[in-house]
Amino acid sequence: MQVAFSKISITPKQYIGKSLAGYTRKESCSGILDELYAYSVLIDCSNSNSEENYILAIAVDLLKIPLSISNYIKEKIIETHPFLKKEQILIHATHTHAGFDLTGEFFWPGGFLSVLRGIMFGANRNDKYIVWFSNRIAKMVNVLFKDLIPCKIAWKKIPFNPNIVFNRRHPSEKVFPNLTTISFKSIESESIIGIIINYACHPTTLSYQNSKLSADFIGQIHENISQLSHGKIKSVYFNSASGDINPLTTFGELNHLEEVQKDLIYDQLGTYDNTKEIGHKIGQSALELAKSIPNQEYCEVDKLKISTQRFWIPMKDIKYFSRKWFMNKLIFLIKKLFLINVAKYQILKANFPIFDLSYRFGNYKCRTIVQYIELRARSEKQENILSLITVPGELFFALGEILLRSTPAGYENSLIFQNTQDWVAYLFSLRDYMEEGGYEVTPSFSPLCGYYVQQAILSLINENS
Secondary structure (H helix, E strand, O other), rough: OOEEEEEEOOOOOOOOOOHHHHHHHHOOOEEOOOOOOEEEEEOOOOOOOOOOOOEEEEOOOOOOHHHHHHHHHHHHHHHHOOOOOOOHHHEOOOOOEEOOOOOOOOOOOOHHHHHHHHHHHHHHHHHHHHHHHHHHHHHHHHHHOOOOEEEEEEEEEEOOOOOEEEOOOOOOOOOOEEEEEEEEEOOOOOEEEEEEEEEOOOOOOOOOOOOEEEHHHHHHHHHHHHHHHOOOOOEEEOOOOOOOOEOOOOOHHHHHHHHOHHHHHOOOOOOOOHHHHHHHHHHHHHHHHHOOOOOOHOOOEEEEEEEEEEEEEEEEOOOOOOOOOOHHOOOOOHHHHHHHHHHHHHHHHHOOOEEEEEOOEEEEEEEEEEEEEEEEOOOOOEEEEEEEEEEOEEEHHHHHHHHHHOOOOOOHEEEEEEOOOOOOOEEEEEEEHHHOHHHHHHOOOOOHHHHHHHHHHHHHHHHHO
């Protein structure tokens, strides 16, 4: 077993005036707080009995990466490394709200109406940047294959919330997302080579008032780990189920949130000091967690299995009635009868469309992908299984907990990478949709995305049970 870590800047020289993705800003990029990067880890299991010998995971400091761009990046990588399969390459968007727009939704600043204009007419506006950073990522991967180091693997998960996150839809309920560290140690030196970090927090420490480029708190995680380890330990961060988990920046202690109006919670005015504080807390704790794993728990991967399911999600609603029915139905009809009807011509002809869209006889559907990955590893004492679930969007925390508890590996040995391979929606349960509604319904392709994704993942899990 071998591993390698790498990163590469995806910040262009000319960034002033470029469109930033996330929120509905009234101005374009005016400066920079920190650079955007693509981070990667390559795990080589060539000595195992697996047909799939490699897994390559890449995290990119962008709001979202649709399937069209994810596939393009993979094709650029496979041009140089034809032995890799697309299923072995994971493309994850960290979801920073201070990175660049890709598919045109945010091309015109100015507010909500400008975003609607971007959805309908913004395609192909940022293609040069997409091609440029995709080539940069392919260049980074070339370095990985040259830097592979024999290693062993171990992991540890703990509940973690030192007053830094809350559920924005249910602010009075305490949440404790798990902080998971996957650590890789050199066989020769027994020192930590690098770590994979998995935690649940929306990268929105910087508010909608910020117009400067930043990787948000995730960039500070990497900076903190590099400083604490004197540059010796590398890191890659993948966001877990955080569709409704926000950073706590300007409201103080968690127990005060019961008294705060929900609409004010969505408009916290966090600053770069909050970004640094939250990033450093997560980074320091992740590194300490890795260092706390005993040597005897490190092992080599004996088997790697990657299961993939591609499926279609229809744009349709369900029959129900609740106090949220009217607003939900109004949003659905506006999207289906007006917005998607206008946007479909741009989407179907775009070089890098927002959705992998199909249209026939007035019915719309989009194709997406989920994966279930198992790494089986043997230590001196026992066999350990690490499972990884990828989802194409922003998964609500409660739904993520259900999926984590459904795996053969068990809750303690399972992780979720959201916004991976694609973005189609906020992924919420049918109950959330019918009883709570919320703004998350508006940008989602279909209110049923969460249901279809859940069923696809459970199907993959059952196949591997």
